Amino acid sequence: MTAPVAFSRDHFDWLPWVDPVAEDALTERQMVALVDAARAKSAYFRLLARDPDALEHRTRTDKDIFYNTDAGAPRADRELAAAAVSRFNGCIYCASVHARFAATYAKREADVDRLLAEGVGADLGERWNAIVAAAVALTALPMRFGPEHVARLRACGMDDLAISDVIQGAAFFNWANRLMLSLGEPAIQG
């Protein structure tokens, strides 16, 4: 097992530090809480299945924030917010997943790689800079997200729904990063 020591868009494994529920021991309630039956193969989700109610509502919140296609911010912007928060908090695993999504949906691999290599101060053009700045300001403690961040996003043409998508996407990765970082670790595949 080799842990990655840098951010990248590579696919990593994730190894739990607390025992997951065994696949053949999942209860009916735990299976429902996985939401997607295929997640029974994932050690991460089987570990979270120890608290099935918390897992199910976490997952349904996640899916609506990122996958709901009814207007608002394009998927690429939401994934960028997730990747930026993950880069800033230091979650190499989450950053890899959402950097891949941001790069795919935006078709901007070079910009995403610049965010991973240089960090949240990388120059990605005004719209993405505004999203990264907002996500970082909301993630830092003490929080420093203010009217200037909203004004800058509005100046990029984003409406209330799009800005609320950025806020919820950034906030959600403050949830996801803490679970991924603290309950196990990434490993280089191979």
Added chain:
Amino acid sequence: MTANDTDVIDTLVGIVPGSALDGARARRPAARSHAEASYRALLLPAEPGDVTIAERFAVAAYVAGLHGGAATVGHYNRALVEHGGAALAATVAQAVAETMSRGPTGHYPPGPLSVEDVPGPDFALSAPVTAALGPKLAAGFAHAHYLVFHPRDAAPERFPPLMEAGWSEDGIVTLSQLVSFLAFQIRVVAGFAVLAATP
């Protein structure tokens, strides 16, 4: 207990029906309802299992205090008084004052990212507050403090002290979800409050 038709995020932000933000939230209906259901699952579960309701609100009031924000801090303090008592709430407020820090800090695995390491102060709770909390909550607060401020200092060595203090493996997952959910909920409230006030 809060009535079933209230939404904690709406209440803490002050979102009124028909407002622009109410409209935006209505376009993400599952995020709205399952954020609320997450709150109920983690703070007010019908079957608390290995973590009591008072312990859940003690952790929540501590985490809210570390984040700041008057509405959220007030909500969790009042709820802790209701579910855990005024003495515990006063102890939690002392714990917040003694351990306030900034974030995110912490260390990366040794390598090229080490230049980005940012050391943060360790969790240092006074002996009287530690004694008043008792071993289980004191260990839970130490874990919450690291999750809030320097989560990239994660290590498997963080679990044995929790287990020795009375946290089961299921309880550790619940504690981790609780602190991590609050990191989300508190930021949604803070972000929406700014958005609502910035036309």
